[in-house]
Amino acid sequence: MTTAQISDTFSIGGDLPVHRLGYGAMQITGPGVWGEPADRPGALAVVRAAIEQGIDFIDTADSYGPQVSEQIIAEAAHPYPDGLVVATKAGLTRTGPGVWPVCGRPEYLTQQVELSLRNLKVDRIDLIQLHRIDPQVPLADQLGAFKELQDQGKVRHIGVSEVSVEELEAAREIVDVVSVQNLYNLTNRQSQDVLDYATAEGIAFIPWFPIATGDLAAPHSPVADIARELDATPSQVALAWLLHKSPVILPIPGTKSVDHLTENLGAARLTLSAEDIARLDALA
Numbered sequence: 093m094t095t096a097q098i099s100d101t102f103s104i105g106g107d108l109p110v111h112r113l114g115y116g117a118m119q120i121t122g123p124g125v126w127g128e129p130a131d132r133p134g135a136l137a138v139v140r141a142a143i144e145q146g147i148d149f150i151d152t153a154d155s156y157g158p159q160v161s162e163q164i165i166a167e168a169a170h171p172y173p174d175g176l177v178v179a180t181k182a183g184l185t186r187t188g189p190g191v192w193p194v195c196g197r198p199e200y201l202t203q204q205v206e207l208s209l210r211n212l213k214v215d216r217i218d219l220i221q222l223h224r225i226d227p228q229v230p231l232a233d234q235l236g237a238f239k240e241l242q243d244q245g246k247v248r249h250i251g252v253s254e255v256s257v258e259e260l261e262a263a264r265e266i267v268d269v270v271s272v273q274n275l276y277n278l279t280n281r282q283s284q285d286v287l288d289y290a291t292a293e294g295i296a297f298i299p300w301f302p303i304a305t306g307d308l309a310a311p312h313s314p315v316a317d318i319a320r321e322l323d324a325t326p327s328q329v330a331l332a333w334l335l336h337k338s339p340v341i342l343p344i345p346g347t348k349s350v351d352h353l354t355e356n357l358g359a360a361r362l363t364l365s366a367e368d369i370a371r372l373d374a375l376a
Contacts, residue, residue: 102342104149104296105249105270108177108218112335113360114149115142115353116300116346120164121157124189128160134348139168141350143176145357151273151298151344153181153223154204154211155192162211170213179271179298180208181253183223183234196226198237205241217241221251221273225259235266242267251296257289271296271342277304278315278330281376291338302343303330303356314375324362327352331359333372 103109120135122128129135142150152161165178172178182204185195205220220238225231241247251271252263263269272290274283276299283299290297308315308330315326315333322329327345334343345356364372 100339102296102340104177104219104342105268108249109175110149110177110342111146111360112342113147113331113357114151114298114342114344115139115147116302116344117150117152117161117165118156119346119348121160122189124191125156126186126189127157129164129348131348132164135164136168138348138350138353139165141353143169143173145354147357148173148175149177149179149342149344151179153184153221154208155181155184155186155223158186159207159211162208166211166213172214177218178212178214179219179221179251180212180217181221181223181273182208183226183253194224194226196222196224196229196234198229198233201234201237202241205238205247209246216245217247219249219251219271220247221253221271222263223253225252225255231259231262232266235263239267251298253300255286257285260286260289260295269295271298273298273300275299275301276334277302278308278333278372278375279304287338287341291340295340296342297338297340298342298344299334300344302334302345303327315372318368318371322362322364322368324358325355327356328359328362329364329372331356332362332364333369335359336364336369 101109182201184192238250249270250267253273276283287297313326315329319326319329
């Protein structure tokens with residue numbers, strides 16, 4: 093049994109079963125999520141290692157690079173193994189390192205999904221997510237662009253990112269929303285109400301920044317003591333806490349290191365006691 097397969101599964105949209113511990117492919121680009129990575133062979137290796145170690149859910153976005161992350165995933169893994177779900181996003185554009193203007197114009201979203209199809213070398217995107225709601229464009233127009241692509245068979249499922257409960261409900265009146273991707277981790281739980289809603293409705297909740305990009309992994313982090321007691325790393329404890337928090341949570345820790353990838357996947361084997369969970373819950 094490979095590492096990721098120890099974590100249980102969740103069926104995205106009712107028909108895409110994935111192991112709950114996935115991989116986020118933002119970090120396989122250059123600094124500021126811009127341009128080529130310094131070590132492209134290393135980036136290819138980490139994507140291949142993720143799949144070899146049992147990960148079957150990879151999350152990326154057209155804006156990572158831009159395009160670079162999607163292209164690396166395709167180079168590393170195409171033709172994709174059966175059961176591999178690659179989710180991507182559209183709705184942010186890029187004007188430089190670390191700069192992410194929102195753009196939800198329907199023609200732009202349509203163009204970007206067509207580009208993602210080409211970069212990922214697929215005929216259909218498993219899960220397209222609206223990266224951010226553009227306040228300048230009616231939500232129905234933004235999601236409507238995805239719906240048209242879905243009707244054409246180019247998109248399988250639709251998700252949203254960084255939304256409130258009210259925005260999620262509004263989105264669900266326009267399309268069938270199968271996933272929501274919000275910032276959520278052990279020390280940042282401002283999206284707790286969205287998680288509660290997703291849990292009640294059976295919607296996948298994909299927490300980005302699941303280990304606060306290493307902050308929780310530091311030796312002096314609040315989880316370090318519990319990690320030592322469990323003979324685990326702080327990252328593993330933070331990810332195990334997420335997996336225990338709700339059956340709809342699909343954490344997507346990102347890394348450009350095969351060693352860190354393997355370490356993160358060890359979270360699936362970690363069992364937290366009720367006391368451990370209570371202590372971790374108290375850290376927020």
